[in-house]
Amino acid sequence: MFILIIWSIRFLYMYLNTDNHSFEWHLIHFNPVKMANIDNKLNLFNASFGCLFVYFIYILYFCNNTRATQLIYRVLIDGDHRFFIREKSSIDEQNIIVNDDDDYQRQKIVRRIRLWLTIYHQAFHFLYYASYLLAIIYEIQILMMLKKFGYFSSIPGIINIIIELFHLILVIIGGQTCLDISFIFGACFITITMILFTKFQQIKTKWLDRKKHVKSIKINRKIIWNIRNRIIKMLILxxxxxxxxxxxxxxxxxxxxxxxxxxxxxxxxxxxxxxxxxxxxxxxxxxxxxxxxxxxxxxxxxxxxxxxxxxxxxxxxxxxxxxxxxxxxxxxxxxxxxxxxxxxxxxxxxxxxxxxxxxxxxxxxxxxxxxxxxxxxxxxxxxxxxxxxxxxxxx
Incomplete structure (x- = not known):
């Protein structure tokens, strides 16, 4: 949160002090908005975007002890598959013995959710590499311009180059922090969506699929109230x-x-x-x-x-x-x-x-x-x- 606050203050400073400085000043302070001849209001948008992600961090890390997040933790981290519906079970005189094949199917659902989240994580790794590549391309262009202006031949010029590198590192760290928060938010949303959609699909397949089960399932009070209670629990989630x-x-x-x-x-x-x-x-x-x-x-x-x-x-x-x-x-x-x-x-x-x-x-x-x-x-x-x-x- 502190990093993003500093990041937002920096972009707000760029927005308020753009028109009073030369192009070389924008190179030294790594202002890509001005270097790309884009409207200066984009700096204001970046500053507000950083504040938005500060609020995201506050919600995700400090105000997120909800039913949905607890379910995400149980399924994704602990590998708990009891939330999903058992398709088959063999009933003993004293206890209900769960079929091993059905237990395997529910574990397979957990592994599939983890697999899709791994793919999502790899996609975010591509965004990291793409952002680093763009930062390197921008930095090479800036260093070539600074060399053209003669900044490498004097001590004040070298100091300005160090200042430019500091601004570049700050922008990269803030951008990476935004990507991290986006990944955490997206991972939670994708996981809970896959969990609930799988449960909804199980309810539909087991009791509501007309083609497969309308002739085999006999409607009774137990089935009606079972579906009703499951839907109410899903509504709470x-x-x-x-x-x-x-x-x-x-x-x-x-x-x-x-x-x-x-x-x-x-x-x-x-x-x-x-x-x-x-x-x-x-x-x-x-x-x-x-x-x-x-x-x-x-x-x-x-x-x-x-x-x-x-x-x-x-x-x-x-x-x-x-x-x-x-x-x-x-x-x-x-x-x-x-x-x-x-x-x-x-x-x-x-x-x-x-x-x-x-x-x-x-x-x-x-x-x-x-x-x-x-x-x-x-x-x-x-x-x-x-x-x-x-x-x-x-x-």
């Missing part, structure tokens, strides 16, 4: 996710919207930039667009899985019990009036227009329509910036 990782992702996307629109505009309109700068802009833009799309898709799937059992029971069983047939008699034998009232109350709470799921902070629920609205706002921001740059070039 998703609420824990929404209060921590959902808010952090919302803030991350909110802060990246202006930057994303600006870089998209720069990438499309400007063709005279060096290859390294164009590659940096395109990489950041693709990275941010992928974050936006993947997060919205995951959030929409959370809502889909939560409301799937209620739709299934309404379509397959609950509507049948209202017809004067044997199904009505069977359903009434399975459930008494008290159970049916509780079951109807549960269906009413889940089968409603006010749906459950991840939200934009404390605002709207994330659905496909809100996703289109968010992208439409991003498109408007892009067009407004495009008009501004067009008129600035014209004048």
């Amino acid at each position: 998703i609420e824990s996710i929404d209060h921590t990782y959902g808010i952090l992702m919302f803030l991350f996307i909110l802060f990246n919207f202006p930057m994303n629109a600006y870089l998209t505009m720069i990438t499309i309109i400007t063709k005279t930039k060096p290859f390294t700068e164009q590659l940096l802009h395109q990489t950041i833009t693709i990275n941010q667009w992928s974050y936006i799309f993947v997060f919205h898709y995951i959030a929409i799937r959370f809502g889909y899985y939560l409301h799937l059992p209620s739709k299934y029971f309404i379509n397959r069983y609950y509507l049948k019990c209202t017809k004067p047939s044997t199904n009505r008699t069977t359903m009434m034998m399975i459930m008494n009036i008290r159970d049916r009232l509780q079951f109807s109350d549960w269906l009413e709470k889940f089968h409603t227009k006010k749906r459950y799921g991840l939200t934009y902070g404390r605002t709207n629920l994330i659905t496909m329509s809100t996703f289109v609205q968010v992208n439409f706002l991003n498109y408007l921001n892009f067009n407004s910036l495009k008009i501004v740059i067009f008129h600035s070039k014209k004048f």
Whole structure:
């Protein structure tokens, strides 16, 4: 947190003192925004981005003792597979003996989650190497310019080169810290998503898959309340996710919207930039667009899985019990009036227009329509910036 505060103060200082200094001063203080002839407001964005990651550290390290994080630790670190559903079991007269093959299948789920997280970790290693490579390219260009200006031939010039190296190291350390926090946040979000999606898929496959199980499974009170209790527990976990990782992702996307629109505009309109700068802009833009799309898709799937059992029971069983047939008699034998009232109350709470799921902070629920609205706002921001740059070039 201290490193990122210093990092943010440095970029804020660059934003406030850009217009009063020469190009050589920006080289010595390693101001890549000015060296690339980008709008000085990008320094202000970098300063606010560092403050945002300070808040991320505070939430992830000091205010993150939630149900979701405890489940992540149990599955990912301890290898505990008891959260997942047992598919098979052999019942003894005294105890329930778990089938070894089923135990192996649940351990296989844990290993698959660890494998995907390892792949995600390797992808972040690529970002580390790419950032180091870009820093080296920038440093070589700066040293060549400083040599051209004669800084290597005098003691004050060498001192300025040392100052420039100090600023470079500070920027690299701060950028690496931001990548570390992004990795930790992304790893937690990916892990809890895979855990819950696997559990939702197990519920769907074991009890709700119409093609495979509609003929073999006989609906009874035990199955109904089993699914109901499991869905309520999953809803509590998703609420824990929404209060921590959902808010952090919302803030991350909110802060990246202006930057994303600006870089998209720069990438499309400007063709005279060096290859390294164009590659940096395109990489950041693709990275941010992928974050936006993947997060919205995951959030929409959370809502889909939560409301799937209620739709299934309404379509397959609950509507049948209202017809004067044997199904009505069977359903009434399975459930008494008290159970049916509780079951109807549960269906009413889940089968409603006010749906459950991840939200934009404390605002709207994330659905496909809100996703289109968010992208439409991003498109408007892009067009407004495009008009501004067009008129600035014209004048």
